[in-house]
Amino acid sequence: MADAEAVNPFDLNKPTTPDSSSSNLVKGIVSANTPGNAETFLDAAPEVDLSLLKEVAPQDSMLLLGLKITLSVVSVLSVFSVIFFSSQLTDRFDFVRTVADFPSVTKDLVASNNEIVDLKTDLNFYKYLKAKAYFDEFSYFGDTYLQSYEILRSQTSEEAAKETARKNMEETKPAIAKAFMAAREQLIPDLEAKISNPKLVEGSSETLLFVNQLKNKFNEKATELSSNNEPEAVRQMKNYSQSAKIVGNGELRTTVLAADFNAMDDKQLYEFIKKINSLIVNDLSVMQKIKDKRIKWSDVMNEIQLRTIAVDKHYDEKLYQEIGGIRYTSYDFDGETSRISITGETKKTGTTNFSLIAELIDELNRSNLFGNASMNSFSKSGSLEEGYTANLKLDLDLKEE
């Protein structure tokens, strides 16, 4: 209900401080008209329904409205921005992409990077097939060169054989150089292509990614042919498998790229061919490994002969019966233990048989081919008139070259 003392709120602005003159005037009028009992000439003040004021609200602010609209627009744009960039730059919306196909620059980049990897692998595939073929050629002509060099260096080869070997070396050298340079050219470019998406690398280096891709391609090609027994298929399968062994062979690439072929002399070229053969895999390189383990028994026997002549200068003149000296009766060469046993005898007109044997032991130990030459027991028989004969039983080790 309205309060009796409540006033119209629009009067609130009027001064409330009582004016003394107006107050007196009102008092006079009231007192003149009310001699006895007080008579009211105005009705009671109307009650104001203040509840109506509750309906009065401040006028809508255009600024606020504008801000609300702006915020709404900005919010919607923000949502669109988040959705757009998330779909383009992340995989958060991949589940939607499975239903509705829509473009994504990240996915496009991954796809184009994959295409680059595949294409570069194809390119590497043909390059390494060619490199393998040139290395085969290198090993093929290198085989003749190696054999010829060994004949030329052998102490026991005949002069005619050495001359042929020298000629073969000169003839094969240009072919070896040509094959080598062609193989080298294939290995110069890097295996990897520049790709921008680290997701493709998956924690490994880019080089390793391309190495594995190429190896897989060769192995897949070989597997495809594994069930085919046709000679051509078997040949191709072997070719793919052996090509895979070149891929990622850092030592081979470094050796090939660092080599100055034209500056090599015969010995350096001989060693270089053997080195390359040890780093690649083909039938010839497998054979080379076997050849490298072989012992040159002819050189071993020749060395024993030369060392014996150094002690007994008539050894190779077959005058043992007449003037004595050293004579061997048996050799026992064991390649697996690298041990050599020699038996024989020495004959001297004097008594110094043991010294002759001791000199022979020292001489053998001076050789680069032998070591640990020894004879533990010395014995001789005979007389000053007929001369003395001593038994010879030497054991020595064959040194690794």
Next chain:
Amino acid sequence: MENYLVQKKRQEMQIKSYLGITLLVVISMGFYTFSNWKEFSAVKKLLVANANYISALKNEVVDEKANYDGEKFNFDALNKEIETKLESIFPLGNQYTELTKQVDVFEEDLSTKNSVFEVSNIDYQEVEKGEFYSILPMRMTIRSSSANFTKFLHWVENSGALSDRVRLMDITSIRLNFQEEENRDEIISFTVQMNAYFQ
């Protein structure tokens, strides 16, 4: 009366709040959008670069394949030549009959009345299989002149060369005895343990 004032104040507060929130959203989303746009633009540029690179790579692959195919005939010819030579040098099986024939031919070529070379025994042993190659061990007993003995050693030492087509072999041990001289030429009787290799 109070409600009006309250509402008025509330309105002012709302204006301030909306203004603040709007500014905050604009700034943060502006930053977010700007940084992502930069990344998006960079990816777009990479896509263009990749497209050019792919085009160049495709051409390279076509050229390289054509180049390889052009030379493949020569490569295959060399492989076949090597294969043919390997049939006698490094055969697919132990091929002991072919090896026996090779030893026989060598003996025949070498042996003369004045310089003997006689293979009296060949004993083939159990094959040893390896990862990259297999071995056919064999023992031979030979009677030979000194000169022919050296030639025999050379024959084995140089075996496996593509130019000679002699079966790849090596000697693991030799036991030899020198006999009394006959016509001033020393005769050597020896037993040699050898390996003949095959694939």
